[in-house]
Amino acid sequence: xxxxxxxxxWADLDPVGRDGRTGGYRRYAWxxxxxxxxxxxxxxxxxRGLDVLEDRVGNQFAWWGDVDAHVTATGQGxxxxxxxxxxxxxxxxxxxxxxxxxxxxxxxxxxxxxVRPARPLAVANFVxxxxxxxxxxxxxxxxxxxxxxxxxALGLTDVDGVSMAxxxxxxxxxxxxxxxxxxxxxxxxxxxxxxxxxGQALGDPGRLARLRLDEASAxxxxxxxxxxxxASIHPHGRWRIDLPGTxxxxxxxAIADRSDAMLLAAEVTLAVRAAAERxxxxxxxxxLEATPNGINAIASHVRLWLDAxxxxxxxxxxxxxxxxxxxxxxxxxxxxxxxxxxxxxxxDLTSRVHAAxxxxxxxxxxxxxxxxxxxVLAAAGVPSAMLFVRNPTGISHSPQEFAEExxxxxxxxxxxxxxxxxxxx
Ligand code: HGY
Ligand code: MN
Ligand code: MN
Ligand code: MN
Numbered sequence: 001x002x003x004x005x006x007x008x009x010w011a012d013l014d015p016v017g018r019d020g021r022t023g024g025y026r027r028y029a030w031x032x033x034x035x036x037x038x039x040x041x042x043x044x045x046x047x048r049g050l051d052v053l054e055d056r057v058g059n060q061f062a063w064w065g066d067v068d069a070h071v072t073a074t075g076q077g078x079x080x081x082x083x084x085x086x087x088x089x090x091x092x093x094x095x096x097x098x099x100x101x102x103x104x105x106x107x108x109x110x111x112x113x114x115v116r117p118a119r120p121l122a123v124a125n126f127v128x129x130x131x132x133x134x135x136x137x138x139x140x141x142x143x144x145x146x147x148x149x150x151x152x153a154l155g156l157t158d159v160d161g162v163s164m165a166x167x168x169x170x171x172x173x174x175x176x177x178x179x180x181x182x183x184x185x186x187x188x189x190x191x192x193x194x195x196x197x198x199g200q201a202l203g204d205p206g207r208l209a210r211l212r213l214d215e216a217s218a219x220x221x222x223x224x225x226x227x228x229x230x231a232s233i234h235p236h237g238r239w240r241i242d243l244p245g246t247x248x249x250x251x252x253x254a255i256a257d258r259s260d261a262m263l264l265a266a267e268v269t270l271a272v273r274a275a276a277e278r279x280x281x282x283x284x285x286x287x288l289e290a291t292p293n294g295i296n297a298i299a300s301h302v303r304l305w306l307d308a309x310x311x312x313x314x315x316x317x318x319x320x321x322x323x324x325x326x327x328x329x330x331x332x333x334x335x336x337x338x339x340x341x342x343x344x345x346x347x348d349l350t351s352r353v354h355a356a357x358x359x360x361x362x363x364x365x366x367x368x369x370x371x372x373x374x375x376v377l378a379a380a381g382v383p384s385a386m387l388f389v390r391n392p393t394g395i396s397h398s399p400q401e402f403a404e405e406x407x408x409x410x411x412x413x414x415x416x417x418x419x420x421x422x423x424x425x
Pocket of ligand 1: 129130137138369370371372
């Protein structure tokens with residue numbers, strides 16, 4: 001990325017929330033790191049003469065062109081690209097930021113080509129996409145689109161019991177202003193999110209061959225398979241599980257006298273894996289909070305989160321139903337945090353995006369098990385599509401997440417083609 005605007009943007013972002021030991025990132029919503037990232041976003045926008053509009057949730061949109069005048073004159077929204085800047089704990093560098101940096105780099109490329117958009121174009125930063133702090137994924141786009149009420153979001157709490165409302169106040173924002181934003185939704189006439197691939201498809205030529213749309217074009221090297229177009233997002237949901245116990249002394253309480261919430265958590269975690277294997281989906285317990293979380297105290301309560309997904313909704317539902325009845329047997333509670341049905345991206349926009357990427361030659365359509373703001377917007381009826389950039393490790397939500405420099409530039413090339421097409425009319 002040496003020497004390109006991409007490189008300098010990447011270099012700006014790198015130190016924010018970076019853990020020197022692991023090389024991973026911790027960039028949670030409405031924290032100091034988030035504030036730094038939001039300031040960076042505004043600086044990048046202003047350096048390009050873009051006007052930053054924020055919606056009532058705090059999602060940022062850097063506009064090239066007067067989108068309100070366009071909506072008034074044509075009834076059509078502008079074109080939006082971008083992604084998110086927040087991360088999972090110890091997350092990778094690319095998940096989210098690659099889409100935002102590529103959006104700004106595509107604006108630079110369009111300008112270098114002398115493109116003057118007939119339709120306003122924005123780069124977006126959606127807030128709290130990972131839900132790493134408050135537990136609900138895509139909270140920014142869910143509240144924006146009305147898929148989650150402001151009241152529910154504001155009441156969510158983090159591991160320290162800080163509510164979203166308190167976090168907003170601490171960030172200098174008024175929770176009373178927080179909520180769905182019809183005006184901003186109206187401005188989004190089309191959303192194209194570029195994202196690093198999560199999982200192994202593009203990085204494995206064998207799988208790429210099987211994904212090829214048109215075998216006849218198999219020999220055509222569309223940037224060596226570095227880019228794919230989003231087909232759909234698998235059904236996915238999150239559930240919060242609370243398990244009971246009785247606090248007591250680790251050294252003086254006989255085994256027979258224990259009611260140990262941690263033991264129940266172990267049983268539930270094993271039940272999750274067994275059910276996922278039985279029904280054919282993926283399910284994870286990745287976060288667990290023990291109370292009082294003391295080395296020498298028997299846990300009186302364990303809260304854990306279940307993340308279940310898969311191409312087959314019934315497999316996911318069967319898994320969660322089985323786990324829920326196991327939790328009930330153990331005296332625990334299950335609360336659904338979020339559910340997203342199988343979300344195909346907007347068909348005509350996706351075909352247009354696909355055609356704009358070198359005529360679609362050898363550019364596969366990729367369904368993904370990862371959730372995205374583009375999926376939430378598509379489900380809310382906002383025309384949305386995705387581009388994926390090859391990740392040779394296939395690993396994501398980890399410092400191992402990676403994309404080659406050349407593939408990042410190819411992703412910007414592809415995004416620039418797509419945006420040039422979309423802003424023309
Ligand atoms: O969890 C997800 O799928 C997304 O990365 N937020
Ligand atoms: Mn992610
Ligand atoms: Mn992401
Ligand atoms: Mn995502």
